[in-house]
Amino acid sequence: MTDSHFPLAAVVAADDLKLALCLAAIDPAIGGVLIEGPRGMAKSTLARGLADLLASGTFVTLPLGASEERIVGTLDLDAALGEGRAQFSPGLLAKANGGVLYVDEVNLLPDHLVDLLLDAAASGVNHIERDGISHRHAARFVLIGTMNSEEGELRPQLLDRFGLNLALDGQPQPAQRAEIMRRRLAFDSDPQAFLQTWAAAQDELRSRCRNARACLAAIPLDDAALEAIAQRCFAAGVDGLRADLVWLRAARAHAAWRGAAQIADEDIEAVANFVLRHRRRPAPPAQAPQQQPPQQQQPAPSQSTANAPAQGDGQWGELPAQAQAMGERREPPRWAKKP
Template sequence: MNAAMRPAFPFAALVGQAPLQQALLLAAIDPGLGGVLVSGPRGTAKSTAARALAELLPEGQLVNLPLGASEERLIGTLDIETVLRDGSVRFSPGLLAKAHRGVLYVDEVNLLPDALVDALLDAAASGVNTVERDGVSHSHDASFVLIGTMNPEEGELRPQLIDRFGLMVELQNCFEPLVRQQIVKARLAFDLDPQGFRAAYALQQDAYVERIRAAREALPQLVFDDAVHAHVSVLCIAAAVDGLRADLVMLRAARALAAYEQAAAVTTEHVERVAEAVLMHRRHDRAARDNAAPNQTSFDADEVSSQEVASSTSGAAAASGDSDWGYLPPEPAGITQVKGVIPLSAKKR
């Protein structure tokens, strides 16, 4: 059986991956969040989770973007000769078109060329892919759940790109014996009898599909009150994020969570539960420095004042011939006697 036909490990059977499962479900409910970036070492079920999510979506389509893909393979191509000859646009779809209503999975996204990352993030956020060439353009729907994985040991994404992922989850190696045993037992059971294992989780899988469908329908009816807006602002300011993307993503993620739980309104509790995934890759170190700003400012003022006092005192000391503040007194230069020199005659000069 080839890889494309292999049954996927059930989403409901994932063990010890609650934060990742929540982030993936939120992105499935609202693909406009901008996708999920999953960071972690090898062997932490990143690709397994991506395949598991794909079959919960309407098309059940998982599209892999290989590292060696060209930009044309990703966004598609336009046949300019046809335009010039017939006046009609002939478009050859790329992977973004194929991933519509499914999952676009990018393994080791941190190793992907920046141009490709820009293109897929644009499409993930807007739900539309536009191809332009020689003044001719073509657009098509490209609503998909973007899942990018990376191993931080192999390099980081540029800050400008990592910020554009809606949510981020950081996976760690599991060092709890009981959890490791559950994961291994589940995997061995699946490998031994995939169909039987999947049948045991069929009802839970169907429940996920129905909840995603219902949440998507409920999404437009949910609104944010002033308390939710205020709480989002407080969290984003405390994290010292750049721009307003974090605020927008946090509001949309909280709304998606409320819709998934069939809540009547978005609350600050929903905001709290999605905040870490929104801020993990946007939080700046300067937030800690800003919290200590008053003390630091006082210290700097004292330091400057001491420097000014030292400078003025040393200048006065120098003028008075004193040697304080590190100034050394002048030392007399030694004089060496030289024997008399016989002058040359005018002819030899």
């Protein structure tokens, strides 16, 4: 255990996030945890605290400008061709095996690197191939990614590949803020004394995670839990089946966390928001009702047209009949005959 790590047991509040991190440590195949929140919310402190709960205690940070070779490792082709063996130089994935791989501002990484990290986190294996020469090694780590959505979003395809997703409240209550400051100041002034104060609580948390990992495989992924989760995913309108699989694994990890022998409804409900937060299909925007144009008032019929037939009763465009004055009948003029 690295003494410089602030113990996870001493983190104030953030109970949901601490639970999600522990579940990912119990079953790394869940696929990692994405933490969203503004700067200064101790996201890296939480990730480092999780490493102390694992057997290796390894904590590896992925630099923002890291290349693909630095992440996956490199193969010495000259040694392979000259000596007939693949000489592999390990990368960050190999170093993180058994521990935590922390990626700050994961939303600012190139998409293909995020894909690569998520592949390794889900499979537990890193496969590297160069010019027909390949090498595989274990890469079973807990992937913790953080992001501030104000600095850019992840594509939905990449969001979906993170197993669990949570958001930190950027405005803790005053009492919580004060207690956070007290504990941080106490840790900074005397780390050893602070760790000693929280040693019992941290050991209990570590033991609980270790026992849950030991009994995880014995908990069945039964049909009742599978069908209940499938119904919930369908009702939430999520795309694909990754949510169903992650939810089932997370519910089983929660059952192991409780020390139960099978998945119960409370396990399914406890992880629902972790699984669905970044996968729910957004509701379509409501359309404003179209306003009908105001009807123009028709002028009151005049006395001469009051009794006129309604439109459509006669010929189109026919004018109404009008009364003519009757005068004296006049004979047409007669022209004198020529002599």
